[in-house]
Amino acid sequence: xxxxxxxxxxxxxxxxxxxxxxxxxxxxxxxxxxxxxxxxxxxxxxxxxxxxxxxxxxxxxxxxxxxxxxxxxxxxxxxxxxxxxxxxxxxxxxxxxxxxxxxxxxxxxxxxxxxxxxxxxxxxxxxxxxxxxxxxxxxxxxxxxxxxxxxxxxxxxxxxxxxxxxxxxxxxxxxxxxxxxxxxxxxxxxxxxxxxxxxxxxxxxxxxxxxxxxxxxxxxxxxxxxxxxxxxxxxxxxxxxxxxxxxxxxxxxxxxxxxxxxxxxxxxxxxxxxxxxxxxxxxxxxxxxxxxxxxxxxxxxxxxxxxxxxxxxxxxxxxxxxxxxxxxxxxxxxxxxxxxxxxxxxxxxxxxxxxxxxxxxxxxxxxxxxxxxxxxxxxxxxxxxxxxxxxxxxxxxxxxxxxx
Numbered sequence: 001x002x003x004x005x006x007x008x009x010x011x012x013x014x015x016x017x018x019x020x021x022x023x024x025x026x027x028x029x030x031x032x033x034x035x036x037x038x039x040x041x042x043x044x045x046x047x048x049x050x051x052x053x054x055x056x057x058x059x060x061x062x063x064x065x066x067x068x069x070x071x072x073x074x075x076x077x078x079x080x081x082x083x084x085x086x087x088x089x090x091x092x093x094x095x096x097x098x099x100x101x102x103x104x105x106x107x108x109x110x111x112x113x114x115x116x117x118x119x120x121x122x123x124x125x126x127x128x129x130x131x132x133x134x135x136x137x138x139x140x141x142x143x144x145x146x147x148x149x150x151x152x153x154x155x156x157x158x159x160x161x162x163x164x165x166x167x168x169x170x171x172x173x174x175x176x177x178x179x180x181x182x183x184x185x186x187x188x189x190x191x192x193x194x195x196x197x198x199x200x201x202x203x204x205x206x207x208x209x210x211x212x213x214x215x216x217x218x219x220x221x222x223x224x225x226x227x228x229x230x231x232x233x234x235x236x237x238x239x240x241x242x243x244x245x246x247x248x249x250x251x252x253x254x255x256x257x258x259x260x261x262x263x264x265x266x267x268x269x270x271x272x273x274x275x276x277x278x279x280x281x282x283x284x285x286x287x288x289x290x291x292x293x294x295x296x297x298x299x300x301x302x303x304x305x306x307x308x309x310x311x312x313x314x315x316x317x318x319x320x321x322x323x324x325x326x327x328x329x330x331x332x333x334x335x336x337x338x339x340x341x342x343x344x345x346x347x348x349x350x351x352x353x354x355x356x357x358x359x360x361x362x363x364x365x366x367x368x369x370x371x372x373x374x375x376x377x378x379x380x381x382x383x384x385x386x387x388x389x390x391x392x393x394x395x396x397x398x399x400x401x402x403x404x
Contacts, residue, residue: 003289004028004045006062006075007053008037010315010348010367011274015051015288017346018281023289033347033358048072049293052250055271056131059085063250073249074292076270080241080248084270087167088129094265097240099233101265103170113150116168117143123171126150130162135322137198137208139171172266174259177221178214178276181234181254182304184295185247188234192283192306193221194276195404200322202399209322210364213400215312215375216279220258229254233265249296278346278367279311310378312401313369314386318349319393321363325349329360329391336388337368342378343385344369360391375404 001023005016008027013034016025020036028045030037042050043065050066052058052075061078076083083090088106095101106129107113117124124146128136136159138149153163178196181188196214200206221229233254241248253269253276272281281288286305294300318325330353338345346369349362366389370382379401386396 001048001289001293002026002046003049003051004042004047005051005053006042006057008034009053009274010346010364011272011277012053013346013348014278014281014367015053015272017344018284018288019051022287031347031350031361032352033350042066043069049074049289049296051075051292053271055081055084055269058250058270059131072293072296074296076248076250077246079246080250081270083252083268085131086129087127087267088165090268091167093240093244094237094268097236099236099265100263102172104167106165106167107150108154108165110151110154113154113166113168114147117146117150120168120170123173125169125171126153127167127169128153128159128163129165129167130159132159132162133210135159135208135210136162139208172257172259172264174257175220176266177218177229177256177258177263178273179221179226179229179234179254179256180273180276180280181230181252182291182295182300183234183238183248183250183252184300185249185298186238186242187300188230188238188252189300189303190226190230190234191304192216192280193218193226194273194280195401196273196276197397197400200395200397202397207322209317211273211275212315212317212397213313214273214275214279215310215378215401215404216276216283217310217375219404229256229263233263237268249298275313275315275367278313278369282311282344282369282371283307283309309371309373310375311369311371312375312378312382313346313367314382314396314400315364316366316368316386316389317364317395318360318362319395321395325360325363326393327351327360327362328353329393331358331360331365332390333388334358337385340381340385340388342371342381344371345385365391375401379404
């Protein structure tokens with residue numbers, strides 16, 4: 001089967017890498033570090049299956065256009081992608097579905113938003129309603145910072161139109177978990193769980209990013225926990241989408257927090273997580289292309305299977321990430337890092353220099369993944385590989401999976 005993966009980051013590199021075990025793969029547009037990359041637009045490619053990686057083209061209706069042209073597509077249409085395109089609508093849907101989630105309200109004006117904030121206890125959580133590349137969430141203990149964040153979001157100064165509606169939520173405390181479920185329109189099956197690290201600094205400090213690392217498996221999430229997530233969070237949401245006439249064929253990515261009162265939904269995303277994909281999919285022992293094709297066709301026939309190995313990924317980012325990443329620096333040490341036993345490198349924000357070398361071209365540049373018999377061993381391998389890579393100002397957290 002020929003598979004076209006749509007996207008250009010580390011997630012798409014990981015998807016292509018795992019799909020290529022059984023199928024021919026092209027990545028559009030990809031990047032200079034991803035084999036099989038092509039500048040051709042997806043609509044001009046002849047493939048048996050299209051797998052759309054990022055959220056923005058899904059919200060923009062790419063899956064609808066590809067389906068209208070007669071293609072088999074894994075990824076929701078624009079109607080289902082609204083779950084990520086509008087956080088306020090997502091909260092409305094999950095509330096109707098009876099999914100346990102944080103109390104919330106949405107606002108378009110500062111005065112009522114601040115008045116609602118002042119009824120809450122810290123931590124304060126403010127989110128852009130629209131897409132903000134994983135960076136549109138402010139979590140703070142400071143009411144003054146929360147008030148300032150609301151004003152910056154609603155004015156458009158922080159995230160443009162994406163922030164002109166904000167969702168303010170009850171702050172939740174506890175360990176987080178990511179469960180990616182493959183949906184065929186009526187049924188959902190879970191992939192192996194993962195835990196990611198969104199803050200820029202060690203000890204979960206600093207601003208939120210698109211994700212600075214992840215690991216899988218997760219000790220707190222055995223089979224019974226994952227089954228519970230599917231039955232209480234994912235399947236009811238899928239059922240509610242069906243009630244609304246939405247045929248959802250793609251990933252429902254549940255971001256959860258395990259509070260003292262039990263698990264609560266933080267958010268749903270409508271695509272494979274990044275960097276969770278980089279630690280979940282390499283553990284797959286069954287055929288990923290077969291699973292996604294079945295889901296895209298509307299009938300999953302086989303449950304995914306995973307190895308017992310662990311994978312840890314460490315994100316290497318450019319200086320200034322996430323607000324103003326520096327670009328154009330030559331990336332050194334890739335050959336040495338790739339030579340470390342158990343290391344895989346997935347290329348994200350990379351470009352090609354004038355001499356053909358790979359250079360930094362985005363915020364999150366590389367995902368250095370380590371594999372081992374357990375999380376501790378995989379972590380050691382990942383950091384051994386990451387230590388070989390260099391460019392001026394490289395940024396990485398050194399505590400990914402340290403407490404796993």
